[in-house]
Each structure stands twice: as C-alpha cells, then as structure tokens.
Amino acid sequence: MADNTVFDVAILGGGPAGYTAAFRAAQYGLKVALIEKTDKLGGTCLHVGCVPTKALLFNAEVWDHLKHGSEFGIDLGEGVTPKLNWSAVQQRKNGIVVKHTKGLDFLVKKNKVTRIEGFASLTGPAQAGVHTVDVSATDGTVTQVQAKNVFLATGSEAKMLPGLTADDRILTNIEILALPEPPKSLIVIGAGAVGVEFSSIFRSFGAEVAILEFLPRIVPVEDEEVSKELTRLFKKRGIDVNTGAKVETVEKTETGVKVTYTDANGKPQVKEAEKVLVAVGRYGRTTGIGLEKTKVELERGLIKVNDAQETAEPGVFAIGDIVFGLPQLAHVGMMSGMVAAAKVAGKKYRPVRHDRIPGCTYCEPPIGSVGLTETQAKEKGYEVKVGKFPMAGNSKATILGSHDGFVKVVSEAKYGEILGVHILGAQATELIAEAVTVLELEGTVEEMMFTIHAHPTLSESLLDGYGAVEGMAINA
Numbered sequence: 001m002a003d004n005t006v007f008d009v010a011i012l013g014g015g016p017a018g019y020t021a022a023f024r025a026a027q028y029g030l031k032v033a034l035i036e037k038t039d040k041l042g043g044t045c046l047h048v049g050c051v052p053t054k055a056l057l058f059n060a061e062v063w064d065h066l067k068h069g070s071e072f073g074i075d076l077g078e079g080v081t082p083k084l085n086w087s088a089v090q091q092r093k094n095g096i097v098v099k100h101t102k103g104l105d106f107l108v109k110k111n112k113v114t115r116i117e118g119f120a121s122l123t124g125p126a127q128a129g130v131h132t133v134d135v136s137a138t139d140g141t142v143t144q145v146q147a148k149n150v151f152l153a154t155g156s157e158a159k160m161l162p163g164l165t166a167d168d169r170i171l172t173n174i175e176i177l178a179l180p181e182p183p184k185s186l187i188v189i190g191a192g193a194v195g196v197e198f199s200s201i202f203r204s205f206g207a208e209v210a211i212l213e214f215l216p217r218i219v220p221v222e223d224e225e226v227s228k229e230l231t232r233l234f235k236k237r238g239i240d241v242n243t244g245a246k247v248e249t250v251e252k253t254e255t256g257v258k259v260t261y262t263d264a265n266g267k268p269q270v271k272e273a274e275k276v277l278v279a280v281g282r283y284g285r286t287t288g289i290g291l292e293k294t295k296v297e298l299e300r301g302l303i304k305v306n307d308a309q310e311t312a313e314p315g316v317f318a319i320g321d322i323v324f325g326l327p328q329l330a331h332v333g334m335m336s337g338m339v340a341a342a343k344v345a346g347k348k349y350r351p352v353r354h355d356r357i358p359g360c361t362y363c364e365p366p367i368g369s370v371g372l373t374e375t376q377a378k379e380k381g382y383e384v385k386v387g388k389f390p391m392a393g394n395s396k397a398t399i400l401g402s403h404d405g406f407v408k409v410v411s412e413a414k415y416g417e418i419l420g421v422h423i424l425g426a427q428a429t430e431l432i433a434e435a436v437t438v439l440e441l442e443g444t445v446e447e448m449m450f451t452i453h454a455h456p457t458l459s460e461s462l463l464d465g466y467g468a469v470e471g472m473a474i475n476a
C-alpha cells in the first residue's frame with residue numbers, strides 16, 4: 001500500500017478461513033487487511049467446493065424424487081417422462097455461488113475490512129514488530145502491506161496423479177463442476193468425502209459410476225460400520241465400488257479414458273469411461289508465499305501450529321486447509337480463523353478440539369459423525385458400550401422416503417459419557433449438530449435418554465440411538 005498504515009492483521013487468502021478470521025478480528029476492533037489473489041472472496045469452498053457441490057446434490061435429490069414421483073402421488077401424465085435441464089441445473093448452482101460471493105463483498109464493507117487484490121508473500125520475519133507482505137497484482141506491480149500479525153490462509157489444491165494434467169476428460173473438483181452435460185460414465189479415483197460426493201451426484205444424474213479406492217474401505221475416516229453400509233447402499237444404487245484398488249495408469253482413448261489398476265486380489269484390471277475424476281486428496285498452497293524466509297515449520301507440506309494457530313515464526317499464524325493435523329474442512333478453517341483472531345485481540349478462546357469436529361460427507365445417504373469411532377474408543381482403552389438404531393424405525397425417515405442407514409452411539413461404560421456419534425441417513429449432516437453439542441458438554445447416555453426430542457422428527461433417531469446403548473431404543 002502506498003500509505004503508512006500498519007494493520008493489526010494481514011490475512012493471506014480470502015477463503016472461509018481467511019474471511020472468517022477477517023470479520024471476527026474486525027468485530028474485536030482490529031484493523032484488518034484481507035489479501036486475495038483472485039477477484040472473488042470465498043475460496044475453494046464457495047467456488048469449487050462445499051457450496052456448488054451441495055447445490056448439485058440438492059438437484060440430484062429433487063431429480064431422484066421426481067424419478068420416483070408416482071410413489072409420492074405425483075403423476076406426470078401418460079407418456080411423459082421427466083427431463084433433466086442440465087443448463088438450468090448449472091445456472092441455479094452458479095446463481096447460488098454469485099449470491100454468496102456478493103454477500104462476502106457486503107460483509108467486507110460492513111466490517112470495514114480493507115480488501116486487497118493480489119498474490120501475497122511474506123518478505124521475512126517482522127522488523128520492530130511489523131511484518132511486511134509483498135502483494136503482486138496481475139499487471140506485475142508489487143505493493144507492500146504492513147501488519148503486526150499475519151494469518152496464512154492460502155488453502156489447498158487437488159492433488160493429481162503423477163504425470164497427469166487436468167483437462168476436459170481427466171477431472172478434478174474444478175472441471176467436474178463445470179461439465180457441459182453429465183457424463184454417461186465416470187471413474188472416480190479416491191473414495192474420501194469428495195470422491196463419494198461426486199459419485200453419488202452423477203449416479204443420480206444417470207452416469208455409470210465406478211469407484212477405485214486404494215484403501216480397504218470407502219470413506220476410510222468414518223466408523224467401519226458406516227463404510228460397510230454405505231458400500232452396500234452404493235452398490236444397491238448401481239455404483240461399482242472397488243476397494244484395495246491400486247491405480248497403475250490413466251490414459252485417454254479416442255472417446256474417453258482408460259484406467260488400469262491392480263485389484264484387491266493382485267489381479268490387473270481395466271476400466272473405461274467417458275471421464276475420470278481424480279479425488280486423491282489435497283496439498284497445501286505453501287509454496288511461493290515466502291515461508292523459506294521465516295521460521296515457519298512444515299510437516300508433510302502443511303504448516304505446524306500450536307493451540308492458538310501460531311506458527312514457529314512470531315506473529316505469523318496459519319489457519320484452514322494449510323494447517324498440519326487438522327481435517328481440510330471449511331468449518332475447521334473458519335473456527336481456526338476465529339481462534340487466531342481471538343488470540344491476537346487478547347480475548348478468551350478455546351483451541352480447535354480435534355475430537356469435537358463434525359465430519360460430514362454429502363452423498364446419498366449422507367454421513368454425519370463426531371468423536372471417536374468404536375475402534376478408536378477401544379484403542380484408547382475405554383470400556384466401550386455401543387448403541388445402534390436403524391433409520392427404518394424412524395417415522396419421519398419413512399415419511400421422507402429415505403429410511404436407509406442408522407445412528408450409532410459410542411459411549412464409555414463407567415459414566416455413560418458419549419464419546420462418538422455416527423449417523424448414516426437422511427439429513428445426517430444436519431443432525432450431527434446435536435451430537436457435537438452433546439460431546440462438547442460431555443453429555444451422558446442417561447442425560448440424553450431423558451432429553452425430549454420432538455416427534456415426528458429425524459432427531460428422534462438420536463434419542464433411540466442413545467436408548468440403544470442400554471438396549472432400550474423405543475422404535476426398534
């Protein structure tokens with residue numbers, strides 16, 4: 001900046017971690033500069049992640065309902081079949097993104113945050129307590145921003161398999177969100193949250209989908225029983241799920257792509273499809289931002305921080321997807337930003353608790369989970385008591401025509417403290433909020449068994465899940 005402003009905080013990156021930290025720091029009365037290399041705030045989450053995928057998933061859900069319209073008494077008339085208008089689907093998705101991008105522009109102004117466009121990098125350690133950040137504009141001009149504290153929030157990017165580049169057939173989350181029409185067939189490499197979300201969405205839109213996952217189970221961070229049941233339900237929907245699959249080559253053919261892999265029995269296999277989605281994880285954007293001129297420490301390409309999100313370089317914090325040891329989720333990025341802002345403002349804060357992070361996978365049916373899986377609880381030495389309630393016994397799930405899945409409650413035997421909740425089923429990603437609160441307040445099975453849940457609601461499945469720990473679910 002040409003002037004001599006010294007900001008309290010300069011934030012590198014305007015994704016969910018960066019903008020949340022900016023607004024919270026401003027609410028504390030700090031002077032904030034938010035530096036974003038593109039002309040839009042919102043990052044991966046708003047433009048090519050959480051929001052557009054969930055818009056497509058909602059369309060897929062509406063479409064699925066319409067395909068089974070007669071079950072709901074919706075008769076389109078003799079000889080009329082529902083038709084998918086893909087460009088309208090895309091338009092709706094894009095409209096949602098635009099609306100919320102404008103919302104962020106408004107919030108920047110409302111919070112009196114100084115917004116700066118350009119690629120930011122640290123110039124080195126602070127001099128007399130002030131950091132200098134170089135900001136390169138697209139026209140090559142470089143200006144400098146000065147701040148007492150710096151938050152690194154540059155996010156992450158999709159990893160590619162060696163030797164591959166994304167294009168119109170080899171896709172990452174970016175290209176797949178802008179397809180001119182749904183593919184007729186799709187191979188998905190990687191069955192973490194991103195892989196299963198797109199598998200589910202495009203299966204609903206009619207694609208033949210094959211999943212190739214290297215690990216022995218899909219959604220490998222979830223409770224084993226969740227992985228097993230989701231596999232069964234995906235297969236029932238016609239998704240070809242292959243675990244223990246080691247991808248060897250990905251080649252383009254005349255009409256699409258060919259993937260060779262070694263299956264779980266060590267046998268070579270080949271699959272062909274119109275497109276392939278590579279969803280094998282994300283790397284942190286930690287290069288080119290001047291870290292080598294600081295004491296910031298990296299582990300596996302991500303930044304090491306303490307409980308207050310501070311790096312080893314005084315006055316430099318890291319938040320969001322670039323942080324080592326935190327799951328790469330928008331809500332984790334947002335909370336880590338709020339922690340860092342509170343620390344700088346000298347306010348009370350609570351560190352991000354790894355065992356209190358809701359994990360949500362937005363497929364059909366969705367997954368919501370928090371806390372320890374059954375296996376993790378046992379490994380930690382707890383005497384474990386588990387309750388499981390099938391969604392089939394929940395009347396609201398039946399009303400919605402979506403009664404697959406279950407609620408699984410993991411508790412410890414001595415005091416009945418709830419250690420983990422794992423939901424596979426309708427609205428699991430919404431329902432999990434109750435379980436997060438229960439864990440946060442160290443709730444017990446007994447307390448929750450006497451907590452009134454409205455009827456008929458999906459949340460009653462949690463009440464039955466707590467009851468199931470004592471063998472006393474009412475509806476199963």
Ligand SMILES: Cc1cc2nc3c(=O)[nH]c(=O)nc-3n(C[C@H](O)[C@H](O)[C@H](O)COP(=O)(O)OP(=O)(O)OC[C@H]3O[C@@H](n4cnc5c(N)ncnc54)[C@H](O)[C@@H]3O)c2cc1C
Pocket residue numbers: 012013014015016017018035036037038040041042043044045046048049050051053054118119120121153154155156173194285288289319320321322328329330331332333360362
């Ligand atoms: C397909 C998909 C679906 C997802 N769905 C969900 C979901 O439903 N729920 C969920 O919680 N998470 C979801 N995620 C993860 C979520 O998108 C990320 O965790 C989140 O975006 C991380 O936020 P961030 O602010 O750390 O980084 P980003 O969102 O990546 O933002 C970083 C920002 O920094 C900018 N930047 C980078 N380098 C510089 C620089 N040097 N100078 C200035 N600016 C810079 C970038 O342009 C970008 O705007 C999804 C991810 C994907 C790929």
